[in-house]
Amino acid sequence: MQSxxxxxxxxxxIFNIKKPWISHYTWILIxxxxxxxxxxxxxxxxxxxxxxxxxxxxxxxxxEKDQFINSLCKEIEQHKTNQEPRFLFKKVAILSxxxxxxxxxxxxxxxxxxxxKSEVIKRWQQYCEKLSASDNDNTNTINLRELWYESEPPLxxxxxEMAIKILRNHKAAGSDDIVAEMIKATTxxxxxxxxxxxxxxxxxxxxxxxxxxxxxxxxxxxxxxIVL
Numbered sequence: 001m002q003s004x005x006x007x008x009x010x011x012x013x014i015f016n017i018k019k020p021w022i023s024h025y026t027w028i029l030i031x032x033x034x035x036x037x038x039x040x041x042x043x044x045x046x047x048x049x050x051x052x053x054x055x056x057x058x059x060x061x062x063x064e065k066d067q068f069i070n071s072l073c074k075e076i077e078q079h080k081t082n083q084e085p086r087f088l089f090k091k092v093a094i095l096s097x098x099x100x101x102x103x104x105x106x107x108x109x110x111x112x113x114x115x116x117k118s119e120v121i122k123r124w125q126q127y128c129e130k131l132s133a134s135d136n137d138n139t140n141t142i143n144l145r146e147l148w149y150e151s152e153p154p155l156x157x158x159x160x161e162m163a164i165k166i167l168r169n170h171k172a173a174g175s176d177d178i179v180a181e182m183i184k185a186t187t188x189x190x191x192x193x194x195x196x197x198x199x200x201x202x203x204x205x206x207x208x209x210x211x212x213x214x215x216x217x218x219x220x221x222x223x224x225x226i227v228l
Contacts, residue, residue, distance in 0.1 A: 021068030026060045044158045160195045
């Protein structure tokens with residue numbers, strides 16, 4: 001797979017590389033994951049490919065960053081041996097760099113940059129008042145009922161399978177006396193039933209009454225209340 005992606009270098013856009021340790025191969029994986037996310041994940045195959053790309057990107061980033069730091073440390077030792085303080089402190093500054101957020105200037109309605117704190121506060125006040133002001137013209141108002149909201153994609157069966165796999169064992173059962181081990185031991189038919197139940201909750205937004213209940217028990221040893 002790595003040789004395939006490396007052969008497609010001409011299809012990759014030029015990135016603004018802010019982190020020098022990220023290789024061209026990793027940028028190709030990031031771009032491919034971005035394209036899958038833009039198109040939308042609606043099938044099990046797409047979800048599997050997306051998860052594989054996320055895993056590959058994380059592994060590649062960790063490996064490349066470690067290699068970059070090790071390379072810098074070797075260069076620092078070499079500069080120290082060669083008595084090159086200028087390059088030595090330059091490389092140390094890269095390792096000990098502190099993140100500084102970017103501050104964008106505030107401008108008034110005429111495009112002039114505001115420098116004082118009082119001017120900035122006044123400008124924000126004017127901006128908020130302008131947003132909250134109501135006009136009598138009905139053409140500028142928004143009818144929320146006429147807005148169309150894109151519905152969420154349905155739950156995938158693979159998502160239910162993944163949720164079942166990551167259930168923690170040796171946990172107390174609820175009011176239905178069903179523990180995680182029993183759910184993990186279910187067959188394909190059981191997964192289909194759980195998928196139908198979760199899909200119905202996803203589409204209707206109504207939770208079963210039993211799922212909203214809890215059991216409180218007071219132990220004799222510690223005299224504390226345990227919520228199951």
